[in-house]
Amino acid sequence: MQAASQLPRERLTWMYTQMLRIREFEERVKRTFVEHPGVIRGHAHLGDGAEASIVGALATRGESDPVMPSYRCHGYPLVLGTPARALMAEIYQRRDGVCKGFGGSMHLADPAHHFPTASGIIGQGIAHAAGVAYAAQVKKTGQVVYSFFGDGSSKQGAFHETLNLAAVWKLPVVFILENNMYQAYTHYKLEDANAIAGDPLSQKAKAYSIPGVTVDGTDVLKVYEEVGQAVDRARSGQGPSLIESRFYRLSPHGNAITVPPVPTQFQEHEAIEVYGNKAEFEAAKKNDPILKFRAQLTGNGTLSEAEAKKIEEGVRAEMDEVVKFALASPLPTPEDAIKYVYA
C-alpha cells in the first residue's frame, strides 16, 4: 500500500472526481422524484455523505478485488467503472439498466466490474461477501473482498456469525461498517450497546479477536490509510478486520414510503423530520466530505481553483447526459419477466 502522503496528483484528482461523481449522481436521483415523478419506483437509498468513505476505501483496491455493498449501492459501481448511464437506467426501470430493469436501486449488480451483487435485506450481504472471500481463498486468487454495510447491519445475526466464521477461516475480507448515524430512521445511539456505553462500534471486533478501528469517514485520505492496512493484512493471509467509518448520511434513509398514486419524494432528513435536531444536520453539512477534500486539494496546491471547477463542470455534464440517456432508454419487454429465474 502506498502511503496517502505519497499519492500522486493524478490519483488524488481521480479520488476527488469519483467523490463528485457519486454526489452528482445521487443529486440527480433525488431530483428525478421531483422532475420526473413515477420514473423511479419503490425505494431508493442515497450515498451522499459517504463519498470520502467509499472512494477512500476503493482507492486501495487491487484491480480484481470484489466489492459487496449493501442496498445503498449506487456509489460503489460508479467508482468501479460501471457506466453511470447503465446505473441510472436501472434505477429508471429501463432495458439498458445494468440489471435490465430486474433489480432496481437496491439490487444493483455488475460482476464484470467486480461487483457481484447487493442484497436488499439488511446485513445478509456480509455473509455473501465472506463467501466470495472463501472462493478467493480456495482458488488462491490473491483477491481481497470489500464488504460494506451500515451501522444497522452490525446488529444483525449475519454480521456476528460472519465475523466469527471469517476470523476462524482467516478469510481475505475487510468489513467496512459505515456508521452514518442512523439505522434507517433510528439514531444509532438508541440501538447500539457500544454507542450507549460510549464505545466506538469497532469495539465489536474484539468479540472476534480481529483488529477493529474507527476512522473519520469524512476524510478520504484517513479512510484510505486505515482500509489499506486492513487490505494488506487480509491479502497476506492474516484474515479479516473491521473498520468503522463514521460519517453522516446527508439525505434521509430513502424516498418517502407512499402507496400509489400518492407521489413519493425525499423529505427532510430524519434528524429534522423525526428528532427536530436541525443543529446536528447543519453541523454535518458544514463537515461535507467533498468540500473538505476540495479545500485540502486547492489549499495545498494539488489543484488550482480553475482545475477544480473544470472537474466539477465535467462531472455535471456527464451526469446531465446520464439522465438524458436513462430517460430515453426503452422500457423492458414485458415477456422478458420470465427470463433469469433459473440458470
Place this chain on the structure above:
Amino acid sequence: MPRDMMFAEAIAVAITEEMQRDPNVVFYGQNMAMTERDPFVRKFGRDRVRITPISETAELGIAIGAAMSGLRPIVELYMAEFMLVAFDEVINEAPRLRYMSGGQVKVPCVFKAGFGFAAGWAGQHSNCTYHAMMGIPGLKIAVPSTSADAMGLMRTAIRDDNPVVYLHHYMLTIDKSPVPDGEHIVPFGVADIKRAGTDVTIVATAWMVKKSLAAAETLAKEGISAEVIDPRTLAPLDIKTIVDSVKKTGRLVLVDQAPRHASASIVIAGEIAEQGFKYLKAPVKMVTALDTSVPYSEALESYVLPSEQKIVDAVKAVLMMQTAAV
C-alpha cells in the same frame, strides 16, 4: 450389476465422486470433518472440507457468495429445521440474486438436510418444511426415497447451476436398496413410477413412498391395483406423469407427511383439479399429518402421521366414491 447400498452411503458416494470429478465442489457444515481421519478431509483437504460453527446464516450466505464466485458448495445442515433460522438465505437470497441481477450471476449450491424424523423427536425436529420452499422461483427441491434416487439426485443437485435444497428423510437413512453401476444420474423434474397399477394413483415422496408401497402391497392382496408415483423433485414438479396416471386410473390419493395446508399434496391437488379434472372418477383424497405439531409420545405421534393403514383406507374410500359428474 446393481448392488445394494444404504441410503446414507449412496449420498456420501455421490458427494465423494462429484468432488473427485470437479475441484470446485466444496463441502462444509456443523459437526462434520472434525478430525484429520475424516474420509472427506483425507481425500480433499481442509480447503474444500470444513467445519463450521452453529451459524446457519453465515454457512448458507457464504455458500451463496462462494457459488457466485465459481465454487459449488454443499452445506451439510443436518436437520432441515436448522435452515429455518437462516431462511432469508434460502428463500430470499439464493434464489433471488440471479433474477435481480438480470441473469448476470448464477448460484450453484446444495443445501443438504435430513428431515421429517418420526422417532420421537417431537415438535421442533420432525417437520416437513418443503411446502415453504417449493413455490419459490429460482429454487429447486430434491426429495429422494431410494438409494438410487438419493445418489442420482445428489449428483444432479451438485451439477445444477441453481440453488438446490436436498432433503433426505431420516427414516430412510439405513434402508438398503439397489443402486445401478457407474455414474448413476437422476434428472430433476422426472417423476418415477415406483409401482405400476390400474385402479388408483398414489403420489408420495420420501418416507411416504415406502409407506405407500407397503399399502399397495396390502391392497394387491385384496385385488386392488395401485400405481405409486414418486415425483422425486418437488421443484421442478412433474405434473404430467401424475396426470397421465390419473388418465389411466381415474382416482388419486395424495400421501404427505406434512399437515394438510403445508403439504406438497395440496399443490398437486390444485394442479390436478385444473389439468386432470375430466379424468377423475372420484374426488382426490389427501392423506396428510393432522393439523398439530408432531407430539413426542409414540402413541400420539402415530395418531398424527400418515400410516400404511390410513393409505389403505383412503384408497378404498376413493374406489367407493364417484364424482358427481360421472
